[in-house]
Amino acid sequence: MAKYFGIIVDEKRLAAIKGTALEEKVEPIFGGALKRLVLEVSDELGQKVIDSFSKARFDARGYIEETPAAFKKLVFKKIIETKSLGQEAMEMALKEIDTIKDEVAKEDMELPAPDIDISDVLEMQKNPVQKPV
């Protein structure tokens, strides 16, 4: 059974593949709220990815999930280099996994929180409906 590896395509990534055959393969998900590219890999290769990262796993849809963001960046780079969504992009990324070792280790320790305004929820929490009994 094939396994899948999804890469979310934001504006920056979309710009990087603009005008290529890859652009046509971008698919909308959640009604177009997000866009993604999907690599199909063999079971064996999928398992290799899982074995490479402690948190990675197959989810119920058969997708390889919870790989580090640095790895997703690397796979995207290889997709552009190979101009393909086939196994070879994943195989090349796995070969170069050592180059992102430090980034991956850092990711496990800290991730900068987004700078968004959360004052509205803090305000709501000042008056909880449920009070300590």
Added chain:
Amino acid sequence: MPDVRIKSLPSPHGGKIVERVVRDPQMARKMMEKCSAVYDIKPTLFKGNPVRNVYREIMSICYGFFSPVEGSMTKADVESVLERRRLTSGWVFPYPLVFDVTEEDFKKLGVGAGDWLLLRLKGEPFAILEIDEVYEIVPGDIAVRTFGTPDRNPEVVKVPFDHKHTGYNIYCSLNPIVLAGKYTIINEPKIREPFTRFWYPPKKAREEFERRGWTTVIVHQTRNVPHTGHEALMKMSAYMGDIKPSDGIVVNAIIGAKRIGDFPDEAIVESHEMLHLAGYINPNRHMVTFTLWDMRYGNPIESLLHGIIRQNMGISFHMFGRDHAALGEYYDIYATQILWSKGIPSFGFDAPPYEVSGGLHIRPQNIAEFWYCPKCKEFAYSDNCTHKGIYSRYSGSFIRGLINEGLTPPPEIYRPEVYKVVVKWWQKFGYPFNNEKYLKEREERLEVDLPHMELPAHLKK
């Protein structure tokens, strides 16, 4: 004509709610006088990382979540649970619950059957264990028998359990000596923020339901921040009731040691609360609660414990989805639904848990899946929507991946207010998910603080 209305909350499992909490300080002092030794509760470690703290089991037993269990199980009870998922009294119970110590600690304590042991938590007296029996266990054997094997349980176990499974590791990491007997909390802990307002032990939960006039209540088990699919699941499942939908929707979060990569417990309870604070579910019919338990991720086995906890809280219906309380691919993804629709004979259930002797009254609602369908323009139920290739399936791992990449989940996935709660705790802990640092720190602070209580002189030595 039979009356189809449900007029009362289901009776507790075993007939009555266990409550073993002494609130009278004089009585507590008298009980401490009878103790012959003091033991400081330690977390269970796997490869140096905390995976369980027995204090959570003591809390859940003494406040009645696990009724009719009253303490650390005897050898006969452990065997009975492992063989047929029943206590020796005949009541269904899924997991062995034991107070385990090392051989070294056992020798130091010098206690035996008939002795009382004072258990200390965070340096303060916490509970008493009335020792009835002392016996040895082989932790690896308990672990294998707890979760099952493909040979013994071919209906649902697909591959042998191993050290990638957190629950299996918990049982493998137990100490070899078990002190069995009843627990009594003698120094009532104070629940820490932000958990205080979600603390509804069975007795209080039932009082609250009665105060609200609820007789039909449906529960959502969670270990997650709710995405819009969870929200749809809660709202749609709540159409189950009697002559009208359920009066109440209760979220019961399992709080305890967790897997690296899960959301912090603080974010889980507050993000569920945000669904009613931000008006997505009316707070008059929505409550967020929690139970202290270090998840074993035992899918069908865990679902039995969930049924017991929630029935004890007075809940009528339980939602069970695919891959319920699961981790990895050890069990069939529908194992829980198989148990709750026809039973799993090799685990002691020739029929569903509500049709066996000593079984449960809580009624399951086995749910397939909700997904987002832009053509239906709704969070569609998988048995309704056929727009293959158009709908998008939810996946917690996928959403965590988005967050990990620094992308804001769109409102089709997370309500904006829910995501902001995630950000709130991300800012506090410096990380959106459980990492080693968070898990270690939270296992030191735990979910409770204990008031100071003087030890009797004979125990100070």
